[in-house]
Amino acid sequence: MNIVEWSALDATARAAMLERAPEAQSVELRDGVARLIAQVRADGDSTLRALTRRYDGCELGALAVSAGEFDAADALVAPELKRAIGEARERIERFHRATAPADVALDTAPGVRCERVLRPLRRVGLYVPSGSAPLPSTVLMLAVPAAIAGCHDVVMCTPANAQGDCDPLVLHAARACGVKRVFKLGGAQAIAAMAYGTESVPRCDKLFGPGNAWVTEAKRQVALDPQGAAIDLPAGPSEVLVIADASADPGFVAADLLSQAEHGPDSQAILLSPSSALIMAVEAAIEAQLADLPRADLARRALAHSRLIHVPDLATAVRVSNDYAPEHLILNVENARSWLAQVDNAGSIFLGPWSPEAVGDYCSGTNHVLPTYGHARAWSGVSVASFVKLVTVQELSADGLRAIGPCAATLARAEGLDAHERAVTRRLRRLAENAV
Amino acid sequence: MNIVEWSALDATARAAMLERAPEAQSVELRDGVARLIAQVRADGDSTLRALTRRYDGCELGALAVSAGEFDAADALVAPELKRAIGEARERIERFHRATAPADVALDTAPGVRCERVLRPLRRVGLYVPSGSAPLPSTVLMLAVPAAIAGCHDVVMCTPANAQGDCDPLVLHAARACGVKRVFKLGGAQAIAAMAYGTESVPRCDKLFGPGNAWVTEAKRQVALDPQGAAIDLPAGPSEVLVIADASADPGFVAADLLSQAEHGPDSQAILLSPSSALIMAVEAAIEAQLADLPRADLARRALAHSRLIHVPDLATAVRVSNDYAPEHLILNVENARSWLAQVDNAGSIFLGPWSPEAVGDYCSGTNHVLPTYGHARAWSGVSVASFVKLVTVQELSADGLRAIGPCAATLARAEGLDAHERAVTRRLRRLAENAV
Structure with missing residues (x-):
């Protein structure tokens, strides 16, 4: 690992120290994904079958997981795991319910009723990758807020193995969260299918979930197309920044850095300490x-580009962290809470010695789909709000229009929008005529 | 205008009827904007001056509006307009305060404190175009929620005229909302300057506001670049869908359709009526x-591709509207409120005969920066939430980790993430050793 003395660096070297690995983006990737999306749009299910044969080595029958397959999967999951899934789901539900937005109504003037009403997204698509291991926790993190938001139509894609079977734990978690439509699809083709629809896969309004470079690029491309689908977050490799002082247990700090590094060679783990x-x-x-x-x-490959940085004091550490805007920030220092107010850019924060990142990844209740790659400067993690539209409403009585119509007409005139002005004044004239 | 009988159309014709005009997107536009952004990144202020000379016909001194210029602008604005701006600002503040997200804290298990805390974006960039007329209302719709969110560093760009002066009403509105840094910049170069920073213009974390095809394309490009900036919404031409029954005043309905059509030739106005x-x-x-x-x-050019559609009943009208997902939906029908629960896709809704769209554009209190072009299927309009990050926090006591650590460890093991498991079990072992 690289040990660095922050005070010895000039501004350029400091900026370089906080740089992420360059994005896995190339013309080949972009064009390859674009071609694949075009194929899925043109030929639907038959393209999905062909691509699944090629990339997952599996000959699919029905694309959708059947009720029988759900049952079979359930029978394979150990009771201890079922309990853990259930326990995690309950806490995730509790936190996401507490942080869900709510309807609001108020009169901004007498007779001027204004509201903000929630509407669940009509149909959402959840992507659950299956790389080196199954990711039932991702199912929980996406399906629980979707259910709380009231999304009735939830579609999930997750790749099958060579035998055409999806991971039993992923299927168990899906069913536990009320997701009934799961398709045996992975990669960019799954994203294309959910964004545009095929004979089997219904078109979704918004797509959620992590994935490899192909999936990320596919999400980016469908999000740019008004005929495509919205997406949850711009994505990048996972990362942790740990701020620790002399009070911290070195073994805990090492374990936290390693639990980030084991995600993959492009993961980034940074330690700042005075x-x-x-x-x-x-x-x-x-x-x-x-x-x-x-x-x-x-982990070793990730650690090769990770850093242990010596800083003059904790205030500097927090400032550096804010500039880096980490996905996960662990504050393993004395009186950790006293530093919270100074943290402004981070996806999720872990306070004190007993809050390893893994609890947020699985079961504290917070969401683990978080902004990476510096996007925490402007983005928030997935929450119930990600699954609803906030629609505004206004209802004016005749008195309400009398009260605020003149203001609207004055501003419309100033903006040179006469038809806007007249839509108001025509009504005001009618009210004046009809007044006794 | 085109009068259409909905029942006589087959599915293809119906879909065509709800199509938007194709996006103003071309290889020339994309490449032109990319070149311009690269120029601004390379040469900063000098490029901004050169582009402003070429496109706005104006030789800029300082790029920023001076305090003296703010004073001079204030002196030019009529008292009636100042009152209207002040009145609108107050109601917009009232609504946006009421709908702002708030901090949340709860224990998801004994000893497991979970929170969602708000952090204002560090620096936001507001773009206020100046096409055929000034748009002080856009200043209010962006600067008021930014202030409520607590954004201390607010930057605004708006083009100057050939004499190098910005619109007095726009400057007055900016100052009324506490915006002190205004740059005399328009077009894609303004977006590039705020996304990447120049000698004069500071780099912003997120950009807001409407604009022409060049501005829209520039926002799209900087949003795709992790070194760039986030943006408020994907944009498209403005649109209204009016649902009216026999109880509606035809003059009101016509005025509402015209007040959309006058925005420009690519505006879309649709009427659905039984x-x-x-x-x-x-x-x-x-x-x-x-x-x-x-x-x-x-207006005539916009009306050429607008439609008056006869539908069998109001329930059909609402279904069609949901599929279209209009930016503005006017429900000018008897008992308009009774239909609200069935509306799911819309940016902002106007209920009854006395709620013309213009009140929402200016001063009912709701925001007028709304999802267009079908994006209301998955996006919401601008609100205070657009100007904050929702950061999650967890703080576990030793008892908290004893309670939920085993669940996290079980799930980490199932996902093959041993370092995650060990970050938990190492701590649990320590607690067991130290327990009396």
């Missing part, structure tokens, strides 16, 4: 913990 | 009102 002793101890602990970590190879 | 008599009367009223409308030429 304690050189802690930094040295963390470095040693990382080496020790890597010794028997199953995914040590992946 | 009453043939009303449709005929509206058509006649449109012709009569066009006679002395200053922007009649623009």
Whole structure:
């Protein structure tokens, strides 16, 4: 790992230190995805079958998971895992219900009723990848807020294995969250199918979920097309930034950095600390913990571009973190809460020694679909709000129009929009004529 | 105008009837904007000056509006207009405060504190175009929610005239909303400047506001670049859909359709009615009102691709409207409110005979920056939420981790993420060792 002395760096070197790995974006990727989307739009299911044969090595019968397959999957899941899924789901529900937006109504003037009403998205598409391992937690993080939002039509795509079977735990989690329509599709073709619809897969209004470079590029392309679909978030590799002081346990800090690094070679893990002793101890602990970590190879590749940074004090650490805008921020310092008010850019924050990132990934209740790659500067993680439209309403009585119509007419005239003005004054004249 | 009998159309013809005009997007536009952005990134202010000379015909001194210029602008605005701006601002504030998100904190389990905290965006960029007329209302719709969100650093760009002066009413509205940094810049170059920063214009985290095809394309391009800036909404031409029954005043309906049509030739105005008599009367009223409308030429061009559609009943009208997903929906029918629950896709809704769209455009309190072009299927209009990040927080006590740690560890193991599991179990072991 690279140990860095922040004070010794000039502005350019500091900026370089906070840079993400360049995006996995190339002309080949862009054109390849565009071709694939065009194929799915042109030939629908038959293209989906052909691509699934080619990329997943699997000959699909029906594209949709059948009730029998759901049952079979349920029978394969250990009771301990079912309990864990149920327990996580309950806390995720509790947090997402508490943070859901609500209808609002008020009179902004006598006779001028203004409202903000919620409308669930009509049909949403959830993408659950299956890389090195199944991701039932992603099912929970997407399907629970969709259900709370009131989305009745929830579609999910997740790739099948060579035998044409989806992961049992993913299917169990889907059913536990009320998702009944799951298609055995992965990759950019799944995104294309949900954005445009095929014979089997219905067209969705918004697509959610993580994925590899192909999936990310496909989401980007369908989001740009008004005939396509909206998406949850711009995506990038996962990342953690840990701020720790001399009070922190080096073994805990090392474990937190490693649990980010094991996601993949493009993951980024950064430690900021005012304690050189802690930094040295963390470095040693990382080496020790890597010794028997199953995914040590992946983690080592991620660590190659990760950094341990010595900063003069915690205030500097928080400022640097705000500039970096990490997806996950762990504040493993004394009186961690006292620093919270100064954090402005982060996806999700973990306070104190007993809050490892893994609890947020699985079961504290918060969502784990978060803005990466610096997008936390302007984006928020997935929540119930991601699954609803906030529609505004106004209803004026005749008195209401009498009260605010003249203001609207004055401003319309100033903007040179006479027809706007007349839509108001015509009504005001009618009211004046009919007044006794 | 085109009068259409909905029942006589097959599915293809119905879909065609609800189609928007094709996007003003071309390879030339895309490449031209990309070149312009690259120029601004390379040469900063000097490029901005050169482009402003070429496109706005104006030789800029300082790019920023000075305090003296703000004062001079204020002196030029009529008291009646100042009152109208102040009155509109107050109601917009009232509505946006009432619909602003708030912090939330709860324990999802004993010892597991979870929160959702708001953080204003650090720096936002507001774009206020100046086409055929100034748009002070757009200043209000962007600057008021930014202020409520707590954004301290608000930047605005609006083009100057050939003399190098910005519109006095726009400057007055900006100052009334607390915006102090206004740059005399328009077009795609203004978007590039705010997204990447120049010597004079600071880099912004998110850009807001309407604009022409160049501005829209520039916003799209900077939003795609992780080094660029987020944007408020995908944009398209403005549109209204009116649902009216036999109880509606044809003159009101005609005025509402015209106040949309006058925006420009690509505006779309659609009427759905179960009453043939009303449709005929509206058509006649449109012709009569066009006679002395200053922007009649623009309106006629928009009306050429607008439609008056006869539907069998109001339930059909609402279904068709939901499929169209209009930016503005006017429900000018008896008991308009009784239909509200069935509307799911719309940007903003106007109920009853006394709620012309112009009140929402200016001063009912709701926002007029709304999803167009069918984006109301998945997007909401601008609100305070557009100017904040919703950051999640979790703080576990030792007891909290004892309670939910095993669940996280079980799920991490199932996903093959051993380092995640160990970040939890290492802490649980420590707690077990230290327990008495």
